[in-house]
Structure formats: C-alpha cells, structure tokens
Amino acid sequence: MAWVAGAGMFMGLLAIAWGIVTLRTGWILPWARRHVTRPRLHGLGALATGASPLMQGLFYFRFLPSASWEVRFLGGNALLLMGLLLIATSQLLPPRRSPDHTHPSGV
Incomplete structure (x- = not known):
C-alpha cells in the first residue's frame, strides 16, 4: 500500500510543478494548448x-498530524474537485478579446 501512496505523492508533485510553471510563465503542455483559453486558471487547477x-x-506516511478520516476524505475530495473544476473552466471559457480587435473593420 505504501507504493500507492508514494506514486500518488509523486504524481501530485508533478502536477504542482506543472501548475507553478503555468502560473509563472503561462506555458501549457503541448497537447493541452489548443484547448486552454485561460492559463492562470489552468495553473491554479x-x-x-x-x-x-x-x-x-503526507497523512499516510504521518508527516502531518493525523486528522479524522472524514476530514482527510472530504478535504482531499474537495481539493480534487476544485482543481478539476478550475481546469474545466479554463478550457470552457471563451478566449479573451482585446478591445482593439473587437471591430476589425474600424467601424
């Protein structure tokens, strides 16, 4: 069971690193570039x-003081759902338009 928690921690660290890079530079992974319209929301997600x-x-390996299983379960699920909703929102919102490009004909 420890390898499952360790693999999850590794994947979590990769996602956190990806989010930090996205927030600092706006860089999105190549297979997601076409879909993401708001990189900051994507990074927060x-x-x-x-x-x-x-x-x-961290709870499993006892690096953090243990909370009740309800707090761990509901807190982890709330974070995961919030992140997935932010990622979905970053892909579903229309792209931002600058005011200069709203009427290309100059009207």
Whole structure:
C-alpha cells in the first residue's frame, strides 16, 4: 500500500510543478494548448489537483498530524474537485478579446 501512496505523492508533485510553471510563465503542455483559453486558471487547477494526492500521502506516511478520516476524505475530495473544476473552466471559457480587435473593420 505504501507504493500507492508514494506514486500518488509523486504524481501530485508533478502536477504542482506543472501548475507553478503555468502560473509563472503561462506555458501549457503541448497537447493541452489548443484547448486552454485561460492559463492562470489552468495553473491554479493543477496546483489544487496536485495538492490532493500529496496531502493524502503526507497523512499516510504521518508527516502531518493525523486528522479524522472524514476530514482527510472530504478535504482531499474537495481539493480534487476544485482543481478539476478550475481546469474545466479554463478550457470552457471563451478566449479573451482585446478591445482593439473587437471591430476589425474600424467601424
């Protein structure tokens, strides 16, 4: 069971690193570039999504003081759902338009 928690922590760290890179530079992975219209929301979603398995692993290996299973379960699921909703929102919102490009004909 420890390898499952360790693999989850590793994936969580990768998602957190991806979120930090996205927030700092705006860089999106190549297979997601076509879909993402708001990189900042995407980065925040990756941070929240990565924090969930990382936190669960830290509880499992007792690096954090143990909370009740309800707090761990509901807190982890809330972080994961929030991150997934932010990632979905970053892909579903229309792209931002600058005011200069709203009427290309100059009217």
